Amino acid sequence: MEFPDKEQATLTVLGAGAWGSALAELAGHNGHKINLWSRRLGNTLEEAVEGADLIVSAISMKGVAATAGKLQEIGIPDHVPIVTATKGLDAESTRTPSQIWHEDFPDHPIVVLSGPNLSAEIERHLPAATVVASADMAAAEFAQKLFASSLLRVYTSNDPMGTELGGTLKNVIAIASGVCDGLELGINAKSALLTRALTEMIRIGTHLGGQTETFFGLSGLGDMLATCNSALSRNYRVGYGLAKGKTLEVILQELGSTAEGVNTTNVLIAIANREKIPVPISEEVYRLLNNEINPQEAVEALMERDLKPEFHEQEF
Numbered sequence: 001m002e003f004p005d006k007e008q009a010t011l012t013v014l015g016a017g018a019w020g021s022a023l024a025e026l027a028g029h030n031g032h033k034i035n036l037w038s039r040r041l042g043n044t045l046e047e048a049v050e051g052a053d054l055i056v057s058a059i060s061m062k063g064v065a066a067t068a069g070k071l072q073e074i075g076i077p078d079h080v081p082i083v084t085a086t087k088g089l090d091a092e093s094t095r096t097p098s099q100i101w102h103e104d105f106p107d108h109p110i111v112v113l114s115g116p117n118l119s120a121e122i123e124r125h126l127p128a129a130t131v132v133a134s135a136d137m138a139a140a141e142f143a144q145k146l147f148a149s150s151l152l153r154v155y156t157s158n159d160p161m162g163t164e165l166g167g168t169l170k171n172v173i174a175i176a177s178g179v180c181d182g183l184e185l186g187i188n189a190k191s192a193l194l195t196r197a198l199t200e201m202i203r204i205g206t207h208l209g210g211q212t213e214t215f216f217g218l219s220g221l222g223d224m225l226a227t228c229n230s231a232l233s234r235n236y237r238v239g240y241g242l243a244k245g246k247t248l249e250v251i252l253q254e255l256g257s258t259a260e261g262v263n264t265t266n267v268l269i270a271i272a273n274r275e276k277i278p279v280p281i282s283e284e285v286y287r288l289l290n291n292e293i294n295p296q297e298a299v300e301a302l303m304e305r306d307l308k309p310e311f312h313e314q315e316f
């Protein structure tokens with residue numbers, strides 16, 4: 001498929017929250033025309049997608065299925081790629097955002113955009129890198145061209161599932177990392193946690209269809225490092241707050257914006273139980289979020305697990 005080679009393309013960005021606004025600014029910085037849509041803006045989806053060369057969704061997970069459904073009713077020309085930048089899992093169906101978009105728009109190229117991209121840093125025009133991944137490489141290259149600039153280095157990938165799951169699963173680990181820092185467990189503990197977490201992400205991520213090497217890239221390890229080491233991350237702040245004795249309800253109220261890791265943990269544990277995949281770190285995050293244990297008990301449970309080799313033969 002050939003995509004338009006225009007100096008100025010028209011992009012529709014769905015979701016005017018922190019990430020949608022930052023992505024709109026990045027593409028606007030490259031001279032493209034941006035139509036931003038959000039419930040809070042009060043414009044209609046019909047007018048927002050009119051004339052779009054590319055549609056970007058940066059809607060929180062809880063709004064993806066409904067918005068994709070509405071857009072399906074409206075209809076968009078077949079060649080227009082849909083870029084999904086949401087990092088989460090659907091609570092009802094356990095699907096990833098790209099799976100939802102693909103089911104509703106089977107004839108459209110679907111591109112996943114994900115990487116270590118804390119929006120507050122991007123808004124300050126600090127340099128960053130990200131990945132655009134698709135089964136349709138021409139569509140990934142089209143998205144790469146529209147977003148790449150001196151502010152954002154954009155890499156392509158042919159592994160949308162691995163790219164999407166890296167960004168999604170690391171949010172659970174960011175909660176664990178916030179707990180680790182909140183309890184002041186030290187750098188040894190944090191290094192052990194993140195390294196074992198990467199093994200866990202690869203175990204479940206490859207089971208669900210991602211490629212191992214993708215989890216060592218920007219959208220996996222890269223995003224995990226960014227999110228697990230920054231108080232700009234809302235998921236990290238959830239874990240940090242829990243370690244400091246706050247309730248989840250108070251933490252989420254104080255955040256006032258999306259921390260996808262909370263819902264993702266619940267969905268991930270449902271998947272892991274269904275598929276019988278061991279996810280010990282995520283399991284402790286789940287028990288903590290659901291008030292089954294306190295942060296110190298979560299640490300003890302991880303330290304007291306059965307002794308075993310670092311790698312199973314079938315891993316990597």
Ligand SMILES: NC(=O)C1=CN([C@@H]2O[C@H](COP(=O)(O)OP(=O)(O)OC[C@H]3O[C@@H](n4cnc5c(N)ncnc54)[C@H](OP(=O)(O)O)[C@@H]3O)[C@@H](O)[C@H]2O)C=CC1
Nearest residue numbers: 015016017018019038039040059060063086087119257258
């Ligand atoms: N912030 C960041 O640094 C990054 C965030 N992401 C991911 O992007 C996604 C959005 O995050 P972020 O922008 O930070 O979150 P925000 O809370 O700032 O914004 C959420 C956006 O989702 C929209 N939304 C929520 N529920 C619905 C719904 N039911 N129907 C339609 N729209 C809905 C909101 O609409 P409205 O405006 O009308 O309220 C808003 O535009 C998340 O999946 C997040 O993980 C990915 C990379 C970086």
Ligand SMILES: O=C(CO)COP(=O)(O)O
Nearest residue numbers: 115116117118233234235
């Ligand atoms: O995904 C992100 C950075 O890449 C944003 O992280 P939080 O959603 O935890 O703020």
